[in-house]
Amino acid sequence: MKTKTPAIPYVVWMAVFVVVPLLLIVVYAFTNYDGKFTLENFTNLDVFLQVCGNSLYLAAVATAICLLIAYPFAYFLAQTGPTTRKVAMLFIMLPMWMNFLLRTYAWMSILENHGFLNQLLALVGIPPLHIINTDAAVILGMVYNFLPFMILPIFSVIEKLDRRYIEAAQDLGAGKLQVFRRVIFPLSVPGVISGIMMVFIPSISTFAISKLLGGGMSFLLGDLIEMQFLGSAYNPHLGSAISLMMLLLVIIAMLIMNRFGDGEEGAVMM
């Protein structure tokens, strides 16, 4: 508590940009158009529940796919030499230098019925695929956009893993598979959890991806909230209530994941 002064700008920043907006949401969620206190917004949540199921499902599938792709990728990347690593890292980060919307638009034109992918398939003589405006397209968008957030934490944990643990396991009779199953994987769990959180949270709250690639066919929590603030159903009070519910959902998800983290929440909470 001795060095209070330098912390002031951060405290102010947090107050203005985190605490105040949160309080505003809470206030909006518990009031109506007239500014009177009400619980109506929360009794009116059947839309929320419908959308919630779909959102959870898509986010979970996207997270699972990300994990399946990212873990082996991160694992093998951690075994390579520094040059390969640098190049691979560059390719992982490269798409993130581009605007998120732009990337998603690009996928739109790739996946369209007469888009790049189907033209390519036609050349080889394969009948066109209907991908755009399906859940599959939304999941693909999520996986593509959020995959780096899964790779990086897993990679950094595996890379830092002390080689002595691996040698100790070999010394005690563990072959390659056993070393992985009994030592490397358990020790990389904090990275996995951190990755899951970092993919799952943006996936559950996204609206641009579902809007552009789902074409209104898959309607997610993010879309629902966006509609209350910017869209046709303008009702910021209901929107705030839904936002609060979603926040609750995310907090619950994090608490559950932390239980697996075995006290390693440092990695999860970022």
Added chain:
Amino acid sequence: MSKELIRLRNICMAFDDEQVLDNINLYFNDSEFLTLLGPSGCGKTTTLRIIGGFTTPTSGDVIFDGVRINDVPPHKRQINTVFQKYALFPHLDVFENIAFGLRIAKVPEAEIRERVTEMLGVVSLKGFEKRRVDQLSGGQQQRVAIARALVNRPKVLLLDEPLGALDLRLRKDMQNELKRIQQQMGITFIYVTHDQEEALTMSDTVVVMDKGRIQQIGTPEDIYNEPKNAFVADFIGESNILDGIMHEDYVVEFFNRKFKCLDKGFAPMEPVDVVIRPEDIEIVPADKGRLVGTVTSVTFKGVHYDTIVDFKGYKWLIQTTDYHEVGEVIGIILNPDDIHIMKKSEYSGLFGDYSSYSAEYDEINDPDFAEEDEEDADDED
């Protein structure tokens, strides 16, 4: 002694261009406590890693029980290791750490329970089963590491500076403990250390290494009493090393005087290194001494005084329980068995002169004097 278990034949090891081991020939007997002793970077850890299978020698054979095992990976060797910083698995508790090898070997649950419990008894850690390893003290972690290795009933246990991270008192206790465990289990211990006292205390056989070569192999008494060259004499304990000339068997000349000694088998008039241990020298009044010198420095060491005495410009270290003040002229007497003769070697003239004496000479016993260089070299492969 008993039968031979491991043999290293013409082992050479090079990392890039750096020769780490130079033609090592060494055998290990069953149930023996053998120590590889040497300074940082002498190749002792590399030797251990070659036996454990973590490093493949550039050339030469590793023979285990009559079979060449150069290409056998570590997990298929009947050898277990206690690593320098223990490398206990942080995600497992004490019980599961010790049970690790047994689970891999698919030992039945009841037997695992029984053997782990037995091992916990051997290392005096009963009741610690459910502790997390990061809640243990250094000494306790050390015991878990030993139990984790021994529970697999290996034929050989490799120990890589296992006591290096412990404080002095704990180290002394663990030395006795390790010796007791080795005798109780009746298996071969191959122990790596840079601490000569540790080596002398625990070992049946000591192998002194330097610059990737074996300097001397012998029992602790042999190594101490009959060092083969100036390096060994200096590394094991303190030594005054002088140039001498062997006139004939049992007669050596130094400081232009002839002394009786117990050594023979040298060529007539062969130049030799003469070793005189500081604690063997007897101080007498100046008129009764065979050599006379002046005290130039005295340091109190607890049990004795380190007394530096100047003999005609050549300074000796004498350890004595009697105090002689600086400037005092004293005489010394040397008995034939206080004088050890060594052949000249590449180390001649490098050690054993206390002209630049300072109290720091025993820094080699410092536990923090870690083997960083050697570890780095090992990471290359």
